[in-house]
Each structure stands twice: as C-alpha cells, then as structure tokens.
Amino acid sequence: MEPVYRRLSALTPLSYEEIRVLGGFEARARDHGPGATLMTEGRATTRPSVVVSGWACHQRIMPDGRRQIFGFVLPGDVMGAWSGGRGRALANTVAVTPLSMIELPELDHISPDSALRTNISRAVKLAARQNEVFLFDHIMRLGCLTALERMAHLLLELRQRMAVVGLGDDRRFPMPLTQESLADALGLSTVHVNRTLQQLRRERLIEIAGGEVLLLDADLLASLADGTAPHPFTS
Amino acid sequence: MEPVYRRLSALTPLSYEEIRVLGGFEARARDHGPGATLMTEGRATTRPSVVVSGWACHQRIMPDGRRQIFGFVLPGDVMGAWSGGRGRALANTVAVTPLSMIELPELDHISPDSALRTNISRAVKLAARQNEVFLFDHIMRLGCLTALERMAHLLLELRQRMAVVGLGDDRRFPMPLTQESLADALGLSTVHVNRTLQQLRRERLIEIAGGEVLLLDADLLASLADGTAPHPFTS
DNA sequence: CGCCGAATTGACACGGTTCAATTGAGGTGG
DNA sequence: CCACCTCAATTGAACCGTGTCAATTCGGCG
Numbered sequence: 001m002e003p004v005y006r007r008l009s010a011l012t013p014l015s016y017e018e019i020r021v022l023g024g025f026e027a028r029a030r031d032h033g034p035g036a037t038l039m040t041e042g043r044a045t046t047r048p049s050v051v052v053s054g055w056a057c058h059q060r061i062m063p064d065g066r067r068q069i070f071g072f073v074l075p076g077d078v079m080g081a082w083s084g085g086r087g088r089a090l091a092n093t094v095a096v097t098p099l100s101m102i103e104l105p106e107l108d109h110i111s112p113d114s115a116l117r118t119n120i121s122r123a124v125k126l127a128a129r130q131n132e133v134f135l136f137d138h139i140m141r142l143g144c145l146t147a148l149e150r151m152a153h154l155l156l157e158l159r160q161r162m163a164v165v166g167l168g169d170d171r172r173f174p175m176p177l178t179q180e181s182l183a184d185a186l187g188l189s190t191v192h193v194n195r196t197l198q199q200l201r202r203e204r205l206i207e208i209a210g211g212e213v214l215l216l217d218a219d220l221l222a223s224l225a226d227g228t229a230p231h232p233f234t235s
Numbered sequence: 236m237e238p239v240y241r242r243l244s245a246l247t248p249l250s251y252e253e254i255r256v257l258g259g260f261e262a263r264a265r266d267h268g269p270g271a272t273l274m275t276e277g278r279a280t281t282r283p284s285v286v287v288s289g290w291a292c293h294q295r296i297m298p299d300g301r302r303q304i305f306g307f308v309l310p311g312d313v314m315g316a317w318s319g320g321r322g323r324a325l326a327n328t329v330a331v332t333p334l335s336m337i338e339l340p341e342l343d344h345i346s347p348d349s350a351l352r353t354n355i356s357r358a359v360k361l362a363a364r365q366n367e368v369f370l371f372d373h374i375m376r377l378g379c380l381t382a383l384e385r386m387a388h389l390l391l392e393l394r395q396r397m398a399v400v401g402l403g404d405d406r407r408f409p410m411p412l413t414q415e416s417l418a419d420a421l422g423l424s425t426v427h428v429n430r431t432l433q434q435l436r437r438e439r440l441i442e443i444a445g446g447e448v449l450l451l452d453a454d455l456l457a458s459l460a461d462g463t464a465p466h467p468f469t470s
Numbered sequence: 471c472g473c474c475g476a477a478t479t480g481a482c483a484c485g486g487t488t489c490a491a492t493t494g495a496g497g498t499g500g
Numbered sequence: 501c502c503a504c505c506t507c508a509a510t511t512g513a514a515c516c517g518t519g520t521c522a523a524t525t526c527g528g529c530g
Binding site: 178179180190191194195197198 | 507508509510511
C-alpha cells in the first residue's frame, strides 16, 4: 500500500487518519493476472480504482492487429480518472504484470463533510489532470521525436513516476515492460526498439538487467529529448 | 453564433431562453488575428471560452523549432475545458485564422439553481471529455497510421466536427489549414503532406479548392483508416 | 503588375520496417 | 539436476516510407 499513500499524498495532503482508513480498504484488493482486461473501451467507467501493485496500460487494437498504447498505469495510479468525471472508457486497460488494485469508495457513501471525501475527490481530479499531462507528452513523443529521443523521454517519465511512489530513485527503477510493449507505445517496431535500447547502452546512458533499468546519465538523456522533457509533478 | 448554439445543444439540451441569454454574450466577443496566442502553456486557465468563428490549434514548439499540434479548435468548440476543471494550460493555443470568441460567464455569477448554470457547467464537462476523445484519436493517428491513413482520418474528424456546427455537410467543409499546419499535426513533413493530398486527389477520394475540402468517397476514406474511424459524437 | 506566402516538384539520403533466423533466459516436469 | 519448452531478446540483410534540400510554380492581394 505504500505506493498508494505516497502517490495520493503527492496529489493532496492526507492526514494519518485518512491513511488509516485507506489502509482498511486493502482487504478489498482485487488481483488480476497479466493480460487481464481491467476496463473495456466504450464501457461506462465504474468508480475510480487505485493500483496497489503491478503495471497496466491503456491500449486500442486495430482490426488488422496494430496496437497503440496510450500510456502506462503504475502502482499508486488512479484508473478511471478522466475529464468530466465518469463516462465511457476511451481505451482498454490491460494488466501488463500481475496486478492488484482497490476500488475507491463511492463518494456518496462517505459523509459529505468528511475530509476524506473532499480529499479523495480532489486527488481523483488531480490524477485526471496528470493523466492528461502524460497524454500530451506522449503526443510529443509520437509526433516530434526520433526513436532515440522517444525512448529517452519515456524512460525519464517512468523514472519520475516510479520515484514518486518510492519504487525507484534517481538512477534505477523496475521495468517489467517487454520491448514489444515499448514498441507499441512509442509507435516503433519491436526490432527498432531493441536497436534503440542497444544504442543507449552502447553510449553508456542506460543499463538493463534483472527487470530493472539503470539510468547512467539522466542529464544527458534529458538533453536528448530536451525542451520536451517530462513535466515535473505539479498540480 | 449559430455554430455555438449548435455545438452546445449537441452537448446538452438548451432551452430557447438559454439560447437568448447566450446570444446576449455575443456583444462581448473578442477578436484575434491569425497567429494570436489565445492561451499560453503553463499559465493558469481563465474561465472557459467558446469560439464563435475561426480556427485555432493547441501546440507546443521545441527549442529547435519542431512544432507539434495537439488538435484543432473549431467554431463552437469550448477552449479551456480540461479535466479536473481549471489548471495550467498544457499547450499554447494559437489562432490559425481570424478568430472571434466569447468567455463563458463565471459560474459563480449565475444563480446556483439556474438551469443555465447547470447546463453550461455540464456542457463544459462534456466538451472536456470530447477533447479527450480527440486526443486519443490523435494518438492513434500518430502512433499507428501511415501518412495516407492519418490524412484520411483527420479529414473525417474535421468533416464530422464541422458538420455538427452547420459549417459543412457530409461531403464538403471549409478548411483553412495550410499544409504546414497539417504536417505539424500529423507528424509529417510539409512535402509529404503535399504528396499525400495529391495521392488522395489522384485516387478521386477528395478535391480541394477555394479553401474547401470535398470528400468524394467518405466510405472509402473511412475504410482507409478503418477500425480507428473517428468516433461519432457521443456523451 | 509585381510581390509574397503557400503549394508543388524532383533527386537523393536515411530512419525505421520487415522478414527470417538465432540466441538467450526463466519456468516446468521428469 | 538436467532436458525441455516457450517467450523475449537479438541479429542481419534487404526494402521502402518519409524526410531533406533546393528550386520552381501558383494564387491571392495591394
């Protein structure tokens, strides 16, 4: 649950009492295996959920099999936080790894003047806004950047997000994505993702081992994708 | 003002009385020339505005000059409708043509139980959601589609949106964008946009003349970008 | 008529894709 | 503990969609 506390309190200050209440929800956690569909495109969204552990991604698949990944869902992230509150999901959300998540309580079920209610509601709104920031950055990657720049840019975003929830630091973080997933996110072929990663390794910018990424020179990486460097977390 | 009425009432039913009130705002319309910045990235958004006439686009420019257009703002569209309500603009909004827009009234200035207030508030929320739909479609274009498919896909989106506000029909609509703008939106070079348009003309799928696009065979165009065909307007 | 931005064209270079193997690593059953 | 299986990562070579550069033409407007 640690990532959940960290992530939510990065969005809005949470009191010890609220954290305690949230902790109570852990019992309701639902587990899913890799590949499980957590949300289906076109379906009305249920109440927002928070990921406790594991990664997921938002994606669409075209009839001919081409896949586009719109973004990744990391531990602590709020799913189903979209603009204008509830609505229909714009993409499928699929677990990438084994994943555990909890549904946030229906706001109507919390007393209206409870601090928890306002804080959860605010956190969900801010999460929605950040999802939009990620979408914009993603469009920059796809529309403006070269393969090398896209990869550097995405790695920096993931590092930043993982660090916020305490699952990584300035230099390293766990990265369970296959090169195929990276390819479908970055609009590249798997083969080219492979070669791009090799180039980053050859130039001593990153290392990959044991499901972890190590950023050897984050500054250089940033300058690769500079001017579009992932936005720091602000609300 | 016609496009504004059409667009808003496509989002939420408006009574005659409400349309009358909105009409009163026309006097407050603000005009801008092509290239004028309507909203600056990072700046706190002001109250939402509605475009009465003219086109704009959301864009970011990288230090080296590369430009990415995230989407276009058409007559009747609501600007500053983003997830989680107000916040900082995620991109610059720049007028593409001469443009006239009106700020929507501050919600606090309308009596809380007025139907106008709830309807405007709902319309803004739904507009925010649709903006997100457009963003997702845009990502599909950039990440998954070839040049020809991207162009077809975008033209279909624009046709649809222009038709909703009564500025076009199933076959034709005014299109003030330069090929350079199209290129920066679609992640292509100007030269290639030119060749792509030529190919569409050669294959008798479209015609362009007098600042208007004529879709000769929308079905074929749709099948070009199929499976990702622009989503119809739903809320 | 003459100007200027936009559209168009041609030749060429290159980033990225495709196809088809091959290698490597984690997990399972005997 | 090893053989085996499977999926992910890696490699090479050929191909092609787009980009780049540099003119040239077109079209609207003063």
